[in-house]
Amino acid sequence: MDFTALSKRELEGTKAELEEDYRRFQEKHLSLNMARGKPSCRQLELSNDMLATLNSSSSFLSSDGTDCRNYGLADGIPELRNIFSAMMEVSADNIIVGGNSxxxxxFNTVSCGVTHGFAGCEPWGCQKGLKFLCPAPGYDRHFKVTEYFGFDLVTVPMTPTGPDMDAVEKYAENDPSVKGIWCVPKYENPTGITFSDETVKRFARLKPAAKDFRIFWDNAYCVHDLTDDPDRLLSLWHECEKEGTLENVFFFSSTSKITFPGAGVSAMxxxxxNLRDIRKYNSVMTIGPDKLNQLRHIYFLKDINGVKAQMARHRAIIAPKFKTALKKLDTAVKGTNTASWTTPKGGYFISVDVMPGCAKRVVELCKNAGVTLTGAGATYPYGKDPQDSNIRLAPTYPPLEELEQAMDLFCTAIKLAAAEKLLSEKL
Amino acid sequence: MDFTALSKRELEGTKAELEEDYRRFQEKHLSLNMARGKPSCRQLELSNDMLATLNSSSSFLSSDGTDCRNYGLADGIPELRNIFSAMMEVSADNIIVGGNSxxxxxFNTVSCGVTHGFAGCEPWGCQKGLKFLCPAPGYDRHFKVTEYFGFDLVTVPMTPTGPDMDAVEKYAENDPSVKGIWCVPKYENPTGITFSDETVKRFARLKPAAKDFRIFWDNAYCVHDLTDDPDRLLSLWHECEKEGTLENVFFFSSTSKITFPGAGVSAMxxxxxNLRDIRKYNSVMTIGPDKLNQLRHIYFLKDINGVKAQMARHRAIIAPKFKTALKKLDTAVKGTNTASWTTPKGGYFISVDVMPGCAKRVVELCKNAGVTLTGAGATYPYGKDPQDSNIRLAPTYPPLEELEQAMDLFCTAIKLAAAEKLLSEKL
Incomplete structure (x- = not known):
C-alpha cells in the first residue's frame, strides 16, 4: 500500500488504524533504548575472561622489558602495535597505542592542531574562518569535536560509495580554509556503507589547498563484519604511500567494540x-598510557586471529538483531513509500530515511511510547538535518525480544507520521 | 672540614683524594638511576592483588547501577569520589574521577583555558603575553605544560613555608596577564616541604587581578607520609569556601603512587x-573514563582506611631509603659547607643545593660514573637554574644497596665539584 497514492479518505482510515495500533503500544508502558551504538550485556560477557588474564603471578613485562605497572612507554606496548597494524592495515612502526577512547x-589531535598546528603551519586557533568537512549522515561526536573548536561545519553528502568526492575535492583542493574531513570508511556510522576503492583512491590522490588539511580516518568498524561476504575496504595507508600523500591523514581505531566499550584500547x-607533532604533544600531556590494560588485551586477544575469533562471537549475537530489525522494516514498511533504509554488512547502525519533515515526529512518537531513539538530526552537523528525514537505528543494545517490540513501534510511527504529513498536505 | 676555609694547597690535596675516590667508583661500572620519582618493584608488588579483584564472576555494577564495562559515567564511578574526597579534603560532589594520569x-585543564577560557573570559589562546607563576624549585612537568602552551614562566622562590607569598600576591593581584600558579602543596616536588597554614590562608584570600587566574593545586602526595609525625596541610577547599574564592582553584590528585604509576586513577x-567548563570539555572529549580500573581500586582499597593501610606498607619500603640517603649526606657532606638539603617527612624527593655553579658538574660526574640523576636545572622554569645549584634526588626506585652506592658517589661528586670550583677561584 503506497501511502502517497492514497486518497484523503483512505489516508484518514489508515491514520485511524495506525493511531489505534499506537495506543496499544502506549498501553504496554515500554522502556527501551535504541539510541546509541552500545554493545549488549551478552557481548560484554565475551570479554570477561580478559579481566582475569592479570593477577599476582603474571608477567608484567612488555616485549621490550618495560614493567607495565610503572611509568613510561608513551607509545604503548610494542606487541599491541602488531594487532592494530593488521586491523588498520597501516605500518606497525607508525602506531601509537593509547588509553580507553x-x-x-x-579530540586531542584536533586540539593539537588548534593550539600548535601541523607541519609547521600556523596553529588552527590563530587562523580565522576555518571549515571542516562533515560527510552526512555521519557520526555526531565527530561533528561535535570540530564544532566545539569553532570550525564551520560543511556538510558533504554521503553516497552509497562514500562521501561525494566531487564535493570533497572541490572544497579541499580550492579552499585553504578547509582543514579536514571526518570519515568512518568502513560500515559508516550510521549508513553502514563502506567507501569504494575509487573513493579511497581519490582520498589518496587529494591535493588539498591547505598544507595542514587532514583526513581523520576513523576505522572504528574495521573488523566488525556481520555476514559471510563482508565489505572490503582498500587500505588508504598503502594508497597514500603510493601517492606520497601519507601526511594528509590521521588513522584511528580501537577495541571499544571488540573487548569493552569503557575499558578498551585506542590506537592512532x-x-x-604528523607523528613528530603528536608525540611532542603526548610527551607534555602524559607520562604514558595504562599499559596494564594493554597487556590484558595482548594476553586475551593474542593476535589478529584472536581478534577475528572474538568478532565472530560478536557477530553471532549481533547479526540476528540486524536481521530482525531489517525484517520488521521489510514486512511493515516496504512498499508503503514512507521510508527507505540501508542494509549494512557490518558495523553498529541502520540508517533510515523517513518521509522528509517526519524524522522528529517519528522520534517523538517512539519516545512517547517508551522507546528512545537517537535524536532526529543527530547525524547532521549542528544536529540539524535539513530534510528532517534521517534516523539512526542502533539495534545492538536491546535483547532480541525487546528489539522486536521497539521495531514494531518504530514501523508504526514511520507510517503514522507519514499519514499525518500527507493528510496535512491535503487540507 | 669546611671546604671554603681551606687553603689552595689543602684544597689540592683534598681534590686529589676525591679524584682517587671517584676513579674507584668509575671502576665499579655502576648503572643506577635516581632520576625520576618512580616507585620500586617492591612497591609495585603491594598492589598486585588489585589486579585479581575483577574476574568473570565479579559484579561490574557501580553503586548507581551502571555497568562499568560499557560506555558512560563521564565523572567516574561515585564510590571513588568518597575516597578522593577524604584524601583531598574537598567536597565529594565536586570531584571528577578520570583516567590513569x-x-x-x-594538561587538559590548561588546554581548556587556552582554547575555551574559564568563567566566560576570552580564551587564554586569544589573549597576548600571558604569564604563569612557577614556584621553584618545583615540578618540571608542570612547568613544561604551561611552557608548551606559550605562557611566560615567572619564577617565584620556594621557601620553607611554601612559595614566597609576597611575590605571589604582587604578581597575581596586580597583573591581569598572570593567569595561574603551579603548586604541590604537600611534600612539594622536590623540596619535600609542606605549605604552612598561613600560606594556604593567603592563597585562599588571594584576590587575583584576572578573573580567569587559577591555582593548580596538585596534591600528589596528600597521603604519602614517611614519619610518625607527618606534616598536616590545611584544606584549601575549606579555606576558600570561607573566603568565597573557590572558583580560583583547580584541585588534583591521583593514586599513581598508591597503586600503580602506569595504571592508577586520577581525580580533580x-x-x-569551573566544573561546568570542564564537564563541557570532557563531554566532547570522551564518552567516559575506564571505569573497570576505577572499580578495581574500589574493590582493593575499599575506603580511606584502606588507602592509609596501603600507604603504611609503602612507607615501610620507602622510609629506610630516605633515611639512608639523608644519613649518607650527614656523614659525608655535613660540615663541608659544600651543600645543604631538605629533610622531608613525606613525598618522593630530597632537594639538594650544591655550591652555586656546581649542579651541572655534579650531575655530569655522577653520569660519567654510571648514576643517572635528574638533569640539573630541571626543577626551574625552562630547565634553567639561575644559580646552577639545585639537584633533585629521587631515592625510591633503586634497591637499598644500590641507593647506598649511588649516594656515596653523589656525596663524592658534590665535594669534588666544590673543590674544583674553589680551586678555580683561587687561580
Whole structure:
C-alpha cells in the first residue's frame, strides 16, 4: 500500500488504524533504548575472561622489558602495535597505542592542531574562518569535536560509495580554509556503507589547498563484519604511500567494540611528520598510557586471529538483531513509500530515511511510547538535518525480544507520521 | 672540614683524594638511576592483588547501577569520589574521577583555558603575553605544560613555608596577564616541604587581578607520609569556601603512587563554575573514563582506611631509603659547607643545593660514573637554574644497596665539584 497514492479518505482510515495500533503500544508502558551504538550485556560477557588474564603471578613485562605497572612507554606496548597494524592495515612502526577512547585521541589531535598546528603551519586557533568537512549522515561526536573548536561545519553528502568526492575535492583542493574531513570508511556510522576503492583512491590522490588539511580516518568498524561476504575496504595507508600523500591523514581505531566499550584500547597511526607533532604533544600531556590494560588485551586477544575469533562471537549475537530489525522494516514498511533504509554488512547502525519533515515526529512518537531513539538530526552537523528525514537505528543494545517490540513501534510511527504529513498536505 | 676555609694547597690535596675516590667508583661500572620519582618493584608488588579483584564472576555494577564495562559515567564511578574526597579534603560532589594520569587532567585543564577560557573570559589562546607563576624549585612537568602552551614562566622562590607569598600576591593581584600558579602543596616536588597554614590562608584570600587566574593545586602526595609525625596541610577547599574564592582553584590528585604509576586513577575537583567548563570539555572529549580500573581500586582499597593501610606498607619500603640517603649526606657532606638539603617527612624527593655553579658538574660526574640523576636545572622554569645549584634526588626506585652506592658517589661528586670550583677561584 503506497501511502502517497492514497486518497484523503483512505489516508484518514489508515491514520485511524495506525493511531489505534499506537495506543496499544502506549498501553504496554515500554522502556527501551535504541539510541546509541552500545554493545549488549551478552557481548560484554565475551570479554570477561580478559579481566582475569592479570593477577599476582603474571608477567608484567612488555616485549621490550618495560614493567607495565610503572611509568613510561608513551607509545604503548610494542606487541599491541602488531594487532592494530593488521586491523588498520597501516605500518606497525607508525602506531601509537593509547588509553580507553579513540574519540579522546581524535579530540586531542584536533586540539593539537588548534593550539600548535601541523607541519609547521600556523596553529588552527590563530587562523580565522576555518571549515571542516562533515560527510552526512555521519557520526555526531565527530561533528561535535570540530564544532566545539569553532570550525564551520560543511556538510558533504554521503553516497552509497562514500562521501561525494566531487564535493570533497572541490572544497579541499580550492579552499585553504578547509582543514579536514571526518570519515568512518568502513560500515559508516550510521549508513553502514563502506567507501569504494575509487573513493579511497581519490582520498589518496587529494591535493588539498591547505598544507595542514587532514583526513581523520576513523576505522572504528574495521573488523566488525556481520555476514559471510563482508565489505572490503582498500587500505588508504598503502594508497597514500603510493601517492606520497601519507601526511594528509590521521588513522584511528580501537577495541571499544571488540573487548569493552569503557575499558578498551585506542590506537592512532600517521606519517612520520604528523607523528613528530603528536608525540611532542603526548610527551607534555602524559607520562604514558595504562599499559596494564594493554597487556590484558595482548594476553586475551593474542593476535589478529584472536581478534577475528572474538568478532565472530560478536557477530553471532549481533547479526540476528540486524536481521530482525531489517525484517520488521521489510514486512511493515516496504512498499508503503514512507521510508527507505540501508542494509549494512557490518558495523553498529541502520540508517533510515523517513518521509522528509517526519524524522522528529517519528522520534517523538517512539519516545512517547517508551522507546528512545537517537535524536532526529543527530547525524547532521549542528544536529540539524535539513530534510528532517534521517534516523539512526542502533539495534545492538536491546535483547532480541525487546528489539522486536521497539521495531514494531518504530514501523508504526514511520507510517503514522507519514499519514499525518500527507493528510496535512491535503487540507 | 669546611671546604671554603681551606687553603689552595689543602684544597689540592683534598681534590686529589676525591679524584682517587671517584676513579674507584668509575671502576665499579655502576648503572643506577635516581632520576625520576618512580616507585620500586617492591612497591609495585603491594598492589598486585588489585589486579585479581575483577574476574568473570565479579559484579561490574557501580553503586548507581551502571555497568562499568560499557560506555558512560563521564565523572567516574561515585564510590571513588568518597575516597578522593577524604584524601583531598574537598567536597565529594565536586570531584571528577578520570583516567590513569593526573598530569593529563592538568594538561587538559590548561588546554581548556587556552582554547575555551574559564568563567566566560576570552580564551587564554586569544589573549597576548600571558604569564604563569612557577614556584621553584618545583615540578618540571608542570612547568613544561604551561611552557608548551606559550605562557611566560615567572619564577617565584620556594621557601620553607611554601612559595614566597609576597611575590605571589604582587604578581597575581596586580597583573591581569598572570593567569595561574603551579603548586604541590604537600611534600612539594622536590623540596619535600609542606605549605604552612598561613600560606594556604593567603592563597585562599588571594584576590587575583584576572578573573580567569587559577591555582593548580596538585596534591600528589596528600597521603604519602614517611614519619610518625607527618606534616598536616590545611584544606584549601575549606579555606576558600570561607573566603568565597573557590572558583580560583583547580584541585588534583591521583593514586599513581598508591597503586600503580602506569595504571592508577586520577581525580580533580573544582567549584561549580569551573566544573561546568570542564564537564563541557570532557563531554566532547570522551564518552567516559575506564571505569573497570576505577572499580578495581574500589574493590582493593575499599575506603580511606584502606588507602592509609596501603600507604603504611609503602612507607615501610620507602622510609629506610630516605633515611639512608639523608644519613649518607650527614656523614659525608655535613660540615663541608659544600651543600645543604631538605629533610622531608613525606613525598618522593630530597632537594639538594650544591655550591652555586656546581649542579651541572655534579650531575655530569655522577653520569660519567654510571648514576643517572635528574638533569640539573630541571626543577626551574625552562630547565634553567639561575644559580646552577639545585639537584633533585629521587631515592625510591633503586634497591637499598644500590641507593647506598649511588649516594656515596653523589656525596663524592658534590665535594669534588666544590673543590674544583674553589680551586678555580683561587687561580
Amino acid at each position: 579513540s574519540l579522546n585521541m581524535m 597511526a600517521a606519517g612520520d611528520g | 593526573s598530569l593529563n587532567m592538568m 575537583a573544582a567549584g561549580d563554575g
